[in-house]
Amino acid sequence: VSKSDLTDAELVRRCRANDADAWNELVERYSRYVYAIAVRGFRLSDEDAEDVFQDVFTRIYTRLDSLRDDSALRPWIAQLTRRRCLDALAARRDVPVDDLLTEEGSSDLSEVEAAFEVREALAGLSEACQDILDRFFTRDQSYKTISDELEIPSGTIASRIARCLGRLRVELEGRNDAPDGSRG
Amino acid sequence: VGGDYLELRLGDFLDRLSADGLAPGGGSAAALTVAFSARLVAMVARSTLAWEEAAGVSAQANAIAERAVELAHTDGRVWEDALTALRDAEAGAEDDPRRDFALEQKLEAAAAAPLEIASLGADSAALAALAGEHGHATYRADAAAAAALAAGGASAAAHLVRVNLGVRSADPRLARALASEQAAHDVAARLLESHR
Numbered sequence: 001v002s003k004s005d006l007t008d009a010e011l012v013r014r015c016r017a018n019d020a021d022a023w024n025e026l027v028e029r030y031s032r033y034v035y036a037i038a039v040r041g042f043r044l045s046d047e048d049a050e051d052v053f054q055d056v057f058t059r060i061y062t063r064l065d066s067l068r069d070d071s072a073l074r075p076w077i078a079q080l081t082r083r084r085c086l087d088a089l090a091a092r093r094d095v096p097v098d099d100l101l102t103e104e105g106s107s108d109l110s111e112v113e114a115a116f117e118v119r120e121a122l123a124g125l126s127e128a129c130q131d132i133l134d135r136f137f138t139r140d141q142s143y144k145t146i147s148d149e150l151e152i153p154s155g156t157i158a159s160r161i162a163r164c165l166g167r168l169r170v171e172l173e174g175r176n177d178a179p180d181g182s183r184g
Numbered sequence: 185v186g187g188d189y190l191e192l193r194l195g196d197f198l199d200r201l202s203a204d205g206l207a208p209g210g211g212s213a214a215a216l217t218v219a220f221s222a223r224l225v226a227m228v229a230r231s232t233l234a235w236e237e238a239a240g241v242s243a244q245a246n247a248i249a250e251r252a253v254e255l256a257h258t259d260g261r262v263w264e265d266a267l268t269a270l271r272d273a274e275a276g277a278e279d280d281p282r283r284d285f286a287l288e289q290k291l292e293a294a295a296a297a298p299l300e301i302a303s304l305g306a307d308s309a310a311l312a313a314l315a316g317e318h319g320h321a322t323y324r325a326d327a328a329a330a331a332a333l334a335a336g337g338a339s340a341a342a343h344l345v346r347v348n349l350g351v352r353s354a355d356p357r358l359a360r361a362l363a364s365e366q367a368a369h370d371v372a373a374r375l376l377e378s379h380r
Binding site: 136137140142143144154155157158159161162163164165166169 | 236237239240241243244247251303304306307310311313314363364367
C-alpha cells in the first residue's frame with residue numbers, strides 16, 4: 001500500500017511511529033489545505049500565510065499525540081490553522097482575537113472544504129478520468145485539443161467527461177456516507 | 185472596459201453595446217452569444233431526468249458559459265487597446281517601425297480572444313448535438329436553437345480573428361478559427377434540418 005492510499009487514521013499511526021515517509025505524506029496531503037484556508041478563507045497575505053503554514057505544521061509535528069481521534073486529522077488541522085490565521089489577523093490589525101471571531105467571512109471555510117473534498121475524490125478516479133477532467137475544467141482545453149492530444153475521437157470527449165463526472169459524484173457520495181472511510 | 189457585464193441589467197448592457205465608443209463590441213457580443221448557447225444546453229440537460237449523462241453535460245455547458253463570459257471581458261479590453269493603438273497610428277507619422285510593431289502586437293492579442301470564443305462555440309455546439317440526441321423531446325428545439333447560437337457566435341468570432349490578423353489565410357490560427365466555425369455550423373445545420 002503506497003502512503004498516498006493510507007487513510008488519515010493509518011497515516012497518523014505511522015507518523016506517531018516516527019515513519020519519515022508518513023510525515024512527508026501528511027505534509028503533502030495537507031499543505032494545500034492549510035495554505036488554502038489561510039489565503040482563500042482568511043485572505044492572508046502570502047507572507048502571513050507562509051508564517052501560518054510553518055507554524056501549523058510545527059504544531060502538528062509536536063502535538064500529534066494530543067489528537068484524540070486519529071480519523072479526525074483534517075478537522076484538527078483546520079482548527080489549528082483557523083486559530084493561527086486569527087492570531088495573524090489580530091496581530092496585523094492590532095486587535096484582540098475575540099474581536100475577529102464575529103467578523104463575517106473569516107470563519108466561512110465551506111468553499112475550501114468543498115474544493116479539498118473534490119480534490120481528494122478525484123484521486124479515487126482512474127488516471128484517464130483525472131486527466132480528462134483536469135484538461136477540461138482546470139486547463140480549459142477545448143474538445144478539439146483534448147481529442148488531438150489524447151488521440152481519441154472528438155465526438156466522444158463530452159460523453160467521456162460526463163461519465164467521469166458521474167464517477168466523481170459517486171466517489172464524493174461514498175466519502176460523505178462513510179466518515180472514516182475516506183482517505184482524507 | 186469598466187464593470188462586470190453580468191452585473192449589468194440586460195437593457196443596460198444592450199445600451200452599452202449600441203453606444204458610441206469602445207467595448208463591448210462584436211467580440212464581446214459573440215462571446216455572450218456562445219454563453220447563451222451553452223446555458224440553453226444546460227437547461228435542456230437539466231430538464232431531461234432520464235438522461236444518465238445529463239448532469240455531466242450540464243456541468244460542462246456551465247463551464248463553457250463561464251469561460252465565454254470571461255472572454256467577453258477579455259475581448260473588450262484587448263480590443264480597446266488595439267483600437268487606441270490603431271487611432272494613434274493613423275494620427276502619427278507615416279513611418280514609425282516601433283509604433284507599427286506595437287500595433288501589430290496589439291492586433292495579435294485582439295485576435296487571441298475571438299479565437300478562443302470560436303473554439304468555445306464549437307464546444308457548445310458539440311454539447312448541443314448531445315442534447316439534441318438525448319434531450320427530452322419537449323426541449324430538442326432548444327438544443328437546435330443552442331447550436332444555431334453557437335454557430336453564430338463562432339462565425340462572428342472567426343471573422344474577427346481574420347480581421348485582426350490581417351489577410352493572412354495561411355496563419356494556423358485562422359485555420360483553427362475556421363475549423364471551429366465549420367464544426368459548429370455542421371451541428372447547427374443537422375439539428376435545424378431535423379426540425380424541418
